[in-house]
Amino acid sequence: MIHKYRVETIDVQDNIAIITAVPKRTALHFTPGQYASVGFMNGWRPSPMRCFSIIGEPTSNRIQFAVRIYGHFTKALSQLQAGDELLVRGGFGSFYIDKTDKRVVMLASGIGITPFLSMLQQPPSIPITLLYSNRSAQNIPFHDRLCSLARSNHMLRIGFFASEDMSLNSDVISGRISEAHIRKVTTGEYTNSTYFICGSNNFMDQTTKLLYDAGVSSDMIIRESFTQKTKHSSDPHASIRRMTYGASLATLAILVVGIMALDLSRSVPKLVSAQSSTTAAKTSSITTSSNSSTDSPSPSSGTSNSSPSTGSSSTTPDTTSSTSSNNNATSTQSQTNYQPPMSSVS
Amino acid sequence: MPRYQQSRHALGSDAHITIVINKDVDPEPTFELLWRYIDAFEQRFSRFKEDSELTLFNRRAGHALVVSVKFRQLLLTAKEMALRTDGVYNPFILPALQHAGYKGSWPDASIAPGTLNYEHRSLASSEDIEVKGKTAHIPKNTALDFGGIGKGYLLDQLSELLQKKGIGNYWVSLGGDIICDGADGDGEPWRIAIQDARDTGKAIASVVTKGAHLAIATSGITKRKGEGWHHIIDPRTNEPAKTDILTATVCTQSATNADIFAKCLVICGSRGTATFGKLHDISDMLLQYDDIHSDVTLQMGTVWSS
Numbered sequence: 001m002i003h004k005y006r007v008e009t010i011d012v013q014d015n016i017a018i019i020t021a022v023p024k025r026t027a028l029h030f031t032p033g034q035y036a037s038v039g040f041m042n043g044w045r046p047s048p049m050r051c052f053s054i055i056g057e058p059t060s061n062r063i064q065f066a067v068r069i070y071g072h073f074t075k076a077l078s079q080l081q082a083g084d085e086l087l088v089r090g091g092f093g094s095f096y097i098d099k100t101d102k103r104v105v106m107l108a109s110g111i112g113i114t115p116f117l118s119m120l121q122q123p124p125s126i127p128i129t130l131l132y133s134n135r136s137a138q139n140i141p142f143h144d145r146l147c148s149l150a151r152s153n154h155m156l157r158i159g160f161f162a163s164e165d166m167s168l169n170s171d172v173i174s175g176r177i178s179e180a181h182i183r184k185v186t187t188g189e190y191t192n193s194t195y196f197i198c199g200s201n202n203f204m205d206q207t208t209k210l211l212y213d214a215g216v217s218s219d220m221i222i223r224e225s226f227t228q229k230t231k232h233s234s235d236p237h238a239s240i241r242r243m244t245y246g247a248s249l250a251t252l253a254i255l256v257v258g259i260m261a262l263d264l265s266r267s268v269p270k271l272v273s274a275q276s277s278t279t280a281a282k283t284s285s286i287t288t289s290s291n292s293s294t295d296s297p298s299p300s301s302g303t304s305n306s307s308p309s310t311g312s313s314s315t316t317p318d319t320t321s322s323t324s325s326n327n328n329a330t331s332t333q334s335q336t337n338y339q340p341p342m343s344s345v346s
Numbered sequence: 347m348p349r350y351q352q353s354r355h356a357l358g359s360d361a362h363i364t365i366v367i368n369k370d371v372d373p374e375p376t377f378e379l380l381w382r383y384i385d386a387f388e389q390r391f392s393r394f395k396e397d398s399e400l401t402l403f404n405r406r407a408g409h410a411l412v413v414s415v416k417f418r419q420l421l422l423t424a425k426e427m428a429l430r431t432d433g434v435y436n437p438f439i440l441p442a443l444q445h446a447g448y449k450g451s452w453p454d455a456s457i458a459p460g461t462l463n464y465e466h467r468s469l470a471s472s473e474d475i476e477v478k479g480k481t482a483h484i485p486k487n488t489a490l491d492f493g494g495i496g497k498g499y500l501l502d503q504l505s506e507l508l509q510k511k512g513i514g515n516y517w518v519s520l521g522g523d524i525i526c527d528g529a530d531g532d533g534e535p536w537r538i539a540i541q542d543a544r545d546t547g548k549a550i551a552s553v554v555t556k557g558a559h560l561a562i563a564t565s566g567i568t569k570r571k572g573e574g575w576h577h578i579i580d581p582r583t584n585e586p587a588k589t590d591i592l593t594a595t596v597c598t599q600s601a602t603n604a605d606i607f608a609k610c611l612v613i614c615g616s617r618g619t620a621t622f623g624k625l626h627d628i629s630d631m632l633l634q635y636d637d638i639h640s641d642v643t644l645q646m647g648t649v650w651s652s
Contacts, residue, residue, distance in 0.1 A: 138412075173389075174414075175397040338351055339362050342549065344522030344541035345566040345593055346359065346497055346605070 003028045005063060005086040010078060016111065016141055017067045017078035018055075021086045028063060030054055030091025032118040033196075033224075038065060039087040040080055046087060048073070053114035053198075053224075054091060057121040063088065066141070068111045095224040097126075101194040105185045106130040107177065107207050109199030113141055115224055116198065120146075123153050129185055130158045133203065137162035137172040147171070179210055186214040198224040347515070349531040352377045356384050357497060358394075359521030365508070366515035366531045376511055380504055380518070387500050390416060391492050393440065393462065400490065401462060404440070408486025410478070421475060421482055424495050427606050428472030434610040434622070436581035437475075438484075440491035441467040446586050448577045464489035469584050493577075498563055498605025501525040505559070505601070523563040525601045526555055543568050543592040543634045550642065551632055553597060561601035565608035566593030566634075580613045589615040590636050597630035607631075 005021035012018075028036060032054075039049035050073055056064035069078050080086070095115055097104055103126055106116050113132060120128070134140045140160055150158045159181070160172040173181075185193070195211055197204050204223050211221055350373040351364040363380055367373055390399045399417050413421070424437040444465045467487050476483040484490060492499075497520040504518050505525045515528030517536055526536045535556050539549035543566055553562055567576040567589065580587035594611035596604045607628055614622045616635060623631060634642055 173397070174399045174402050178397050180397065338349070338364075339353060340539065341362070341364070341517050341519055341524050341526065341536060342522070342539040342541055343519075343524050343553075343562040343564045343595055344546065345543070345564050345569040346521040346523045 001089065003088045005088055007080050007082055007084045007086055008062065009082060010080060012069070012078055014139055014141065015069050017069055017074070019065045019067065019077065019080070019086070020056075021063050021088075022061060023063070024085075027061060028054075028088055028090055030058055031096040032058060032121065033096035033115045034091030034093045034118075035095075035115065035224075036063075036065075036088050036090025036092065038077070040077060041085045041087070042076070047076070049087065049089065050074075051092070053118065055114050055117040057118070066111065066114045066117070093224065095196065095198070095222060097124075097196075098194075102126060103190060103193040104128045105190065105193050105195050107133075107195065107197045107199070107203075109133040109203040110135075111141060112199030112203070112224070113146075114198075116196070117142060117145070120149050120156065124155045126155065127189075128156050129190075130156070131161065131177050131181060131185070132158065133161040133163060133177050133199070135162065135164040137174075140172070177207065177210075179213070182207075182210040182214050186211065186216055193220070195221045196224070197221065347531045350377075352381075354381065356381075357388055357392075357500075357520055360519075361521070362517075362519040363504075364517050365513050366528065367513060376508075376513065379511070380507065383504060383507060384500065384520075387496070387503075390414070391420065391496055393491050393493070396462060400492065403482070403484075404464065404489040407467075407484050407488050410476070410481040410483040412480050413482045418477055418480075418482060420492060420495070420499055421490075422477055423499060423602060424490075424492065425472045425475045425477075427495060427602065430626070431606065431610050433471065433581055434613055435494055435606045436469070436472060437490050437492060437494065438470045438472070438488050439494070439579040439581055439584070440464055440489040442469060442579045442581075442584045443491060443493075443577060446577075446579065447574075469581060494609055495602060495606055497521055497523045498561070498601040498603070501561060501601035501605075523561075523601060523605055525559075525561045527559045529555075529557050538562055540564065540595050540632055541593075550634065553630075559599060560597055561599065561604040562595060562597050563601065563604035563608045564593055564595040565605070565612050566591070567612065568592055578609055578612050587613045587615075589613060591615055591619070591633055592636050593634045594619075595632040596628055598628065 003026055004024040006024055008020045008022050010017055010019050030036065035051050035053045037049040037051045039047045041047070052065045052067055054063060055066050056062060067074050067077055069075055097119055104124075106119075106128065108116055108130065109132075116130060120130075130146070132140070132146070137160070140162070143160070146158055150156050161177055161181075162172050162174060163176045184190075195216060197207050199207075208221060208223065212218070347366050348369050349364060349366045351362060353360065353362045355361070361384065363377060365373060365376060367376075389395065389397075392398045393400055393404070395401060399414060403411060403413065403417070428435050428437060441464045444463060467489050470485045470488040474485045474488070501518060501520055501523060502525065505527065508514075508516050508518075508527075515530070517524055517526035517538070522541070524538055526538065529535050535554050538553045538555065540551045540553065540562075541564065542548045542550040546568075553560070565578065567578055567587070569577075576586050578587045578589070579585065580589075589612055591612045591614075594608045596608045596611065598604045598607065603626075607622075607626055608631075610622055611619050611628075611631065611633065616633070619631075619633060622628075632642065
């Protein structure tokens with residue numbers, strides 16, 4: 001079922017458009033972490049539909065998507081005006097926290113943070129650790145929003161990573177999410193955590209491998225592929241429409257060429273007529289094959305479906321610099337075990 | 347007032363924090379804050395961590411890189427100290443240090459992960475450190491090490507943190523470098539022992555702080571050493587310093603200065619210490635020589651008790 005929404009606002013910042021819309025009639029039902037396929041009216045025709053994670057709360061009457069702008073479709077989507085119609089179908093996917101999850105570790109890169117935003121909107125009842133990787137420390141999508149969520153909820157811990165430049169923010173860890181970081185979130189208190197991964201294919205493959213290497217079983221790892229396809233529609237109906245248009249055009253072309261050939265054969269002498277009819281037949285055949293090749297339907301592909309896999313145990317603390325504070329530290333008061341100061345070779 | 351102490355392993359050595367506060371104040375948040383700060387510092391500046399900011403910076407030597415504010419500040423301080431000491435302190439000695447044998451995190455000095463090995467790189471002058479806006483640059487084929495300045499610099503930062511928290515009676519020790527202020531819980535001045543280089547279980551002298559803010563650092567060639575090498579590199583020869591000083595202890599207001607000056611005194615050797623001390627206005631220092639017959643020189647300012 002397609003739900004019709006009315007665009008309320010579109011905020012574009014750092015090449016990411018946040019689209020907020022209100023339902024015209026019925027609102028979409030979804031679980032935080034799920035995605036929906038989204039389209040819009042392009043004049044009198046509906047556009048193809050693409051899949052995007054929902055970043056708002058299910059309880060809100062509004063629906064929100066975050067879209068990175070880098071293709072014709074996303075550009076057109078970001079240029080919609082308030083009041084324009086949005087077509088939404090969903091929610092899809094099994095990328096959400098289940099009641100059986102005891103502790104959750106979220107691993108995100110870039111715009112792959114979006115499904116987690118929805119999950120984090122409501123105060124979590126179980127401990128959640130988010131490791132969020134980006135190229136630049138200066139351009140972390142939703143950084144302030146995430147910091148605010150972490151400040152207001154002690155169950156949420158966030159570690160920001162910047163892989164390509166050095167961090168200007170003291171709360172950003174330089175480098176990629178490494179084996180050492182994964183080790184921290186796969187042992188100790190993190191045993192039996194569920195791992196959610198969303199980001200580029202490379203990020204997901206590398207992170208999944210690190211988790212496997214750390215001994216996490218595949219059924220504890222839930223992945224959400226996050227590639228916004230630019231050339232293929234996720235909507236199977238769009239391909240059917242294209243096939244219909246193509247077939248109609250081809251039929252029309254054959255008819256026109258046939259009528260032309262008939263006219264030609266009537267208006268010239270017999271001998272010439274015979275020659276011209278042969279030529280017309282050839283032309284017709286060429287045209288037909290040409291049309292059929294150009295109008296062949298393009299395959300449609302859905303974006304962002306997730307395939308749950310494995311996973312198991314887990315670990316430690318904080319991956320942010322806040323880690324360990326009291327590791328191995330022993331607090332003593334006055335008399336007992338007091339170590340007097342001695343300056344020694346450092 | 348009660349005195350609280352916590353001890354841990356940090357920065358490759360033992361760390362102790364002692365604070366004196368009212369008994370109705372919980373000391374735990376203060377300890378937690380300080381340990382976090384120390385951990386974050388180690389994570390950022392350790393040359394032994396593959397994901398530290400220093401390692402990432404060294405890997406890309408020759409490129410102008412955006413660095414964190416904290417990194418920039420320490421880099422500028424290191425450059426300033428290198429210029430002040432006329433190159434006797436130099437943060438570019440990492441290749442020589444590794445070449446000498448100090449490769450891995452102490453005490454596993456011989457273990458060096460391949461990616462962190464800069465033995466083949468060369469020494470540069472501190473003047474080659476360029477900091478412009480948010481970026482920093484060092485020459486290609488060089489590598490930095492903040493081992494000579496890190497503990498002292500961190501002690502100054504911790505001291506500032508404690509002062510901001512309104513704690514005026516404390517001492518903090520990072521691997522034997524100490525910063526202290528105020529007095530003991532009974533109002534007695536802190537008495538800080540100076541380790542004997544020949545018998546590490548004993549003190550050769552002690553410093554009485556008399557309630558003043560004071561930093562004490564000891565450097566020497568008796569620790570972090572291997573066969574035929576020790577970890578005090580003379581940048582003028584790019585090799586472990588050939589010196590007749592076993593250990594040098596310096597007392598100053600700044601732990602950064604104390605840490606670096608103590609190393610420089612060791613490098614200068616007995617012939618150069620007087621000049622170096624005068625140039626840098628070091629009023630309190632203790633030198634222990636490798637010659638048992640002229641064992642100790644104690645330049646007394648106001649703080650030494652014996």
